Amino acid sequence: MHQLQPSRPSLPLPSLEELTASARVVSVPMRVRFRGVLVREALLVHGPAGWGEFCPFLEYDDAESAPWLASAVEAAWHGFPEPVRASVPVNATVPAVGPAAVEDVLSRFGAVGAVKVKVAEKGQELADDVARVAEVRRLLPAAGIKIDANGGWTEQEALDALDALSRFGLQYVEQPVADIAGLRAVRLELRRRGAGILVAADESVRRQEDPLRVAREDAADLLVIKAPPLGGVRRALDIIAAAGLPAVVSSALDTSVGIRAGVALAAALPELPYACGLATVSLMAGDVTEDSLVPRDGQLPVRDVVVSEDRLEGFAAGPDRTRWWLERLGRTHAVLVASRQDAPA
CATH class of the missing domain: 3.30.390.10 (Enolase-like, N-terminal domain)
Structure with missing residues (x-):
């Protein structure tokens, strides 16, 4: 245990x-x-x-x-703790927009090797998700694609959606259903079908004890971690180590000041197998610094942020x-x- x-x-x-x-x-x-x-x-x-x-x-x-x-x-x-790498790979993030808007969203991130696509938006249908992911794949045929449902599907809806979306070559799905028991059920069924899509826990690891429960119940292949809900970078590092699962670091729609903490966490992890969701300043129409923490060639540097009065x-x-x-x-x-x-x- x-x-x-x-x-x-x-x-x-x-x-x-x-x-x-x-x-x-x-x-x-x-x-x-x-x-x-x-x-x-x-x-x-x-x-x-x-x-x-x-x-x-x-x-x-x-x-x-x-x-x-x-x-x-x-x-x-x-x-922050001492980093073990000088920069952190990051993915672009595509909100639940129509396919016509995908290219404009992607253009704000520059060259990236991975994209996270939002799916299961309230008021939308599976066809909207398929069209959005298809457009990302068309524009970036070699990119790693991950999808994020924010717990918006039932177990059956998740399995149906992943069956429809699997042809686009997904790395993993974040939080396909809302609870840990559902995550485990979806993960085991995907494994039984030989689908090859990994399951990541996101909203299910918001409290300090959650990552340990996810690992104990075999409910996910990896953890999507935000430093603030876990009490900061040092505490998050302790929790990730105890859970024993690979981790991807994500943002909480922060300014560059908050992104700096996410970069510090990702930079201090012993292993970082996937690009992180820390490029979200590109989705904001402003920032608190003149030199925003935005990616260059798919990487965010480990550096301090100078706040502008x-x-x-x-x-x-x-x-x-x-x-x-x-x-x-x-x-x-x-x-x-x-x-x-x-x-x-």
Whole structure:
């Protein structure tokens, strides 16, 4: 049975006053709708090691948001582990657009060797997914293609869809169904059919104990990991090691500040068998830096991000939204403090 090894001590947590003193809230429009989001809001904090990004999605409660704050604190106050590679391979990401829009989306990513395509969008049909993936394959005949259903299919819908999409040569499918039991069922059925499509767990590995359960129940071939929901880069590295499954690092629709944490995680992994989903700044119509972390020849460099004061002001959220985020910061900080007080010595 997989067990999480004794974790390193929690990194020191700055006071709420320290966090609030440097906090800046931004609202950045998206070029296309992604995960239902047209405007991405985030709270940035600055500490001795640089900038950190706190951007749990709006529907997340305070307890679910607490690891995201720990991740931002790690970035801004403590920095990242030493990398084992100088750059990270990344894939392009194609949202649930029509086939006519695929070429324009891909053009924003430059030369890439892999593409992740969103499927199972609410209000769309399997035919829409087939047309989108077919267009990606037509435009990039040699690229590795992975699809992401965000848990949008039932088990039978997933198997039917994968049967229809398998002719395009898929590397793997992310989160075809919503729960871990369903992932296992789909994975085992694909194996029985000899389909050759790997199953990746994404939404099913959002809490620290989830990757271990996925591995224990033989529910996935690999993990799609975001650093913030797991509490930061160091904590994510511990959890991936304990799970014993290959990992792909993905973004949470971050600005370049948040992408820097994802790059740090991917750069520190001992093995990185697939391109990562960290090129999503290309989907945004703005950023907080003049030198965005966007790919060149399918790679993101391991480097720091210089935040621009002009950009912070240009994308500053309005007073009501700023107040909302600062109140959320206060509540989440209290949850994080309480969780550390309750932890066994």
